[in-house]
Amino acid sequence: MASTFMTPGVYIEEKNAFPSSITAVETAVPVFIGYTQKAERNGKSLIHKPTRITSFAEYIEHFGSEFKPRFTLADADPKVKQETFNINGKPTVVKVKDNNTAYFYNSIRLFFGNGGSLCYILSVGTYGNQPDGVIIAADDFIGSDSKPNVFTILEKEAEPTLIVIPDIIALGADAYTTVYTQVLQHCAAMQSRFGIFDLVKQQPSDVLEDVIGAFREQIGVNSLNYGAAYHPWLKTTIVQPDEVDFENLDASVELDKILPEPAAALIITKFKGNATPDKSTKKNFHQCLKAASPTYVHILEELRSLMNELPPSGAMAGIYTLIDNARGVWKAPANVSVSMVTAPTINISSEEQKNLNVDTMAGKSINVIRPFTGVGTLVWGARTLDGNSLDWRYINVRRTLIMIEQSVKLATRAYVFEANDATTWITVKSMINNFLQNLWKQGALAGAAPEQAFDVQVGLGATMTPQDILDGKMLITVKVALTRPAEFIIITFQQQMQQS
Numbered sequence: 001m002a003s004t005f006m007t008p009g010v011y012i013e014e015k016n017a018f019p020s021s022i023t024a025v026e027t028a029v030p031v032f033i034g035y036t037q038k039a040e041r042n043g044k045s046l047i048h049k050p051t052r053i054t055s056f057a058e059y060i061e062h063f064g065s066e067f068k069p070r071f072t073l074a075d076a077d078p079k080v081k082q083e084t085f086n087i088n089g090k091p092t093v094v095k096v097k098d099n100n101t102a103y104f105y106n107s108i109r110l111f112f113g114n115g116g117s118l119c120y121i122l123s124v125g126t127y128g129n130q131p132d133g134v135i136i137a138a139d140d141f142i143g144s145d146s147k148p149n150v151f152t153i154l155e156k157e158a159e160p161t162l163i164v165i166p167d168i169i170a171l172g173a174d175a176y177t178t179v180y181t182q183v184l185q186h187c188a189a190m191q192s193r194f195g196i197f198d199l200v201k202q203q204p205s206d207v208l209e210d211v212i213g214a215f216r217e218q219i220g221v222n223s224l225n226y227g228a229a230y231h232p233w234l235k236t237t238i239v240q241p242d243e244v245d246f247e248n249l250d251a252s253v254e255l256d257k258i259l260p261e262p263a264a265a266l267i268i269t270k271f272k273g274n275a276t277p278d279k280s281t282k283k284n285f286h287q288c289l290k291a292a293s294p295t296y297v298h299i300l301e302e303l304r305s306l307m308n309e310l311p312p313s314g315a316m317a318g319i320y321t322l323i324d325n326a327r328g329v330w331k332a333p334a335n336v337s338v339s340m341v342t343a344p345t346i347n348i349s350s351e352e353q354k355n356l357n358v359d360t361m362a363g364k365s366i367n368v369i370r371p372f373t374g375v376g377t378l379v380w381g382a383r384t385l386d387g388n389s390l391d392w393r394y395i396n397v398r399r400t401l402i403m404i405e406q407s408v409k410l411a412t413r414a415y416v417f418e419a420n421d422a423t424t425w426i427t428v429k430s431m432i433n434n435f436l437q438n439l440w441k442q443g444a445l446a447g448a449a450p451e452q453a454f455d456v457q458v459g460l461g462a463t464m465t466p467q468d469i470l471d472g473k474m475l476i477t478v479k480v481a482l483t484r485p486a487e488f489i490i491i492t493f494q495q496q497m498q499q500s
Helices: 056-063 104-113 150-154 166-171 174-190 208-218 262-272 279-292 294-307 313-326 350-357 395-415 422-442 466-470
Strands: 030-036 051-053 071-075 085-087 090-096 119-126 162-164 194-198 227-231 234-236 341-344 366-372 376-380 454-458 476-480
Touching (some): 030 166, 051 056, 056 104, 056 119, 071 294, 085 294, 090 294, 104 166, 104 234, 119 150, 150 174, 162 313, 166 174, 174 208, 194 313, 194 395, 208 227, 208 350, 279 294, 350 366, 395 422, 395 476, 422 454, 422 476
Parallel strands (some): 030 119, 030 162, 194 227, 227 366
Antiparallel strands (some): 051 119, 071 090, 234 341, 366 376
């Protein structure tokens, strides 16, 4: 519109009738960090480049397929408590060959199988060109003189809200101090992210208190409210029977000396006579062995069972997404069944969970995944690692406030350098009030009325002094009453006198 009126006529001026609005940011966008078969798009490398995908098919296209681990067979030691199976009457154990533990691909499948959708993939290396396996090294994640720190890379990405690193647990307890502490530090610095952590796989010979104690001692005490840990590992159905064959056995395993069936020996002898077997020949050899040797099928099933034991972080990232989309980030991600899972690897009882859920010393709560008869495998814990804090005890409280903070932050950015006066204050306050009232209607905030659920203050004499205005500061105070889960439901019964 013309600023100076010089020509006679009618002029129209449009004014906005409504304040700006705040849109809630995405809350369940995990970034998976680990090793992939390949990392390429349109001929360009995707290593150390966070890549947004929306489906498992898109993952396959850019990052390839599964890692094929190799195993050895050994006679069981009767002095060691371990899972065994019989071959020719001898107790035998399956052992993973060194540098053959990579959980990334199957964790992605577990993520999509539990409700996952949008996510980011950050590849730190590839295993497609490494026939001897993949070496998982901490400096691939935290950086070195020749390698970048993945968390520095992630600082430039605004969308991810969850961090999942399933591969790193292959390092054992060393993952806690070298990588997990940096995840917590990164999340606290960004104030927009939350870490999902695995514990070391508990073996039959391990003591639960020792496994938990090692994690609590080494995770530290800094920024604990920005992460949650889950235990135990899960027995999944991700790996199907047709994905396991003789190539999963190390070259040192001599099938002709192990399989007792005479027909199997003839098939193996004929196959060894072929110096350069192609893909079709290998497939026929595998199918013939399956038909001729029940022992071979038994061995493959043991390998598949071990391959299907996965850390729970991938499944939990999917459950976070499922709950956020169905109910909202304010719903605790607990009392939910885990899909594509038959049972946890360790059955933790209610009595054993007491010390995991409530840590009286440091508050480092561990969320347990437990089987329930007739119900299935359920997530039975909803605490952050800061389990003794009344502010940040629960995962949904921490993540809901992250969502509110980031949403308000992005919306108020439009008012940077606007006039620091009553007009701007009223506009900003109305905008935040409207946003919080919508959240209250959806059930994110507690209170019978909006004034009981939230309070927004801004302005001279309320949050600011004249000196603040001279310094260019507009101070806004937001108070919210977040909903908390009913973790303990206590029902009291007592008898009363007969009335008639």
